Amino acid sequence: MQEQLHQINQIIEEIKDFQADTKEKLEVFKSKFTGKKGVITALFDQMKNIAAENRKAFGQELNKLKDIAQEKFKELVEAVEAKSEGSSGKPNDLTLPPIPHTLGSIHPLVQTRARIVEIFERIGFTQTEATEIEDDYHNFTALNFPPNHPAREMQDTFFIEKKKSDSETSSDILLRTHTSSVQIRLMEKQKPPIRSLMIGRVYRNEAISARAHCLFHQVEGLYVDENVGFADLKQTLYHFAKEMFGKDTKVRYRPSYFPFTEPSAEIDVTCLICKGKGCNVCKYSGWVEIAGSGMVHPNVLENCGIDSEKYTGFAFGMGIERVTMLKYQIKDLRLFTENDVRFLRQF
Known part of the structure; x- marks a missing residue:
């Protein structure tokens, strides 16, 4: 189990250091950590190999890792969205008129x-x-x-x-x-x-x-x-x-x-x-x-x-x-x- 805990700590450090400023990098983060084929899912699959008396502690560490990854992903999404609003960092002008919709006609x-x-x-x-x-x-x-x-x-x-x-x-x-x-x-x-x-x-x-x-x-x-x-x-x-x-x-x-x-x-x-x-x-x-x-x-x-x-x-x-x-x-x-x-x- 010590080996798995060491691996969890390494992943936590890697998540904290991860930077994303584009949607493509967000997809990289999601695929590597939180996706169905990510490392966190792989660790959950190892639960069956952990001794019965250690499974509770190991599960708690995994849940902690999962929460950290989800929180980090949320922060990255907000940062990318803020950047896409404009180079000035200001939100879009909501008072601007919308793009007009083209109305249909009667046949x-x-x-x-x-x-x-x-x-x-x-x-x-x-x-x-x-x-x-x-x-x-x-x-x-x-x-x-x-x-x-x-x-x-x-x-x-x-x-x-x-x-x-x-x-x-x-x-x-x-x-x-x-x-x-x-x-x-x-x-x-x-x-x-x-x-x-x-x-x-x-x-x-x-x-x-x-x-x-x-x-x-x-x-x-x-x-x-x-x-x-x-x-x-x-x-x-x-x-x-x-x-x-x-x-x-x-x-x-x-x-x-x-x-x-x-x-x-x-x-x-x-x-x-x-x-x-x-x-x-x-x-x-x-x-x-x-x-x-x-x-x-x-x-x-x-x-x-x-x-x-x-x-x-x-x-x-x-x-x-x-x-x-x-x-x-x-x-x-x-x-x-x-x-x-x-x-x-x-x-």
Whole structure:
């Protein structure tokens, strides 16, 4: 034991003489004396080799050594911190202004969504949401899609297999391809009058490019009541276009086809980049398509338990990305999901 006590005294003297003026030297002290692989830990490991009658005295000396090392380390830390405050030895000036934090900004899609909701809420539209994982019935069948419609194919829709039994699987569960499925669920639960917006993410199995993406955001509107006509649809979308893009914006309707509306029309607005004069964005036509629309098909109303002889309605749908691209003159759809700070800081 005498040998160990002599070693302890030597370590105490070495600790008292140790000097540190940098953080690197503090690490040297900690590693040599108080660390898990330091000399003090090694001495504690020798406790088992000390005779039983001497272990108490030896332990007291070790605890004394440990206290001295910890106190010395505390003093060294204070000395290094005091030195780092400045060569003058004076503390930092706490009255100086802090480094300003850079505040974030609202994503352009969120800004556009909020503006769309604001416009339609003022004319009586509420909001309705539902699940993004949908079944085939609400996404296709109830919307009057025939069984052989191309949209049901795997190359157009992200299907999810749903196991019905141990021996049978089915692909009738999918990621919704439009928010029209929310309209179906709303009409099943609520009887007319209905005037609501359906906003959310939708998914389509498409190649990602400057003009297309497999994930995007859609807003759809539905109005069902007695004596609702195509003129109501036109005036509603005229109002939206003027509020969103400006009073000089013109709107035109082109005949189209959708399984869930009849008659159907696509809506174009004046190209905001060339102001209708013609450019590569509008393909020199002066017009840009923003939405599809039409009168709700009687079959859709009947599928939801609504009397198509008594009630009529209109529906429209548009991509929030398309509206945002027009409003802020953005030419690449991929910018919305790449999280490029240089792009987001512009908003």
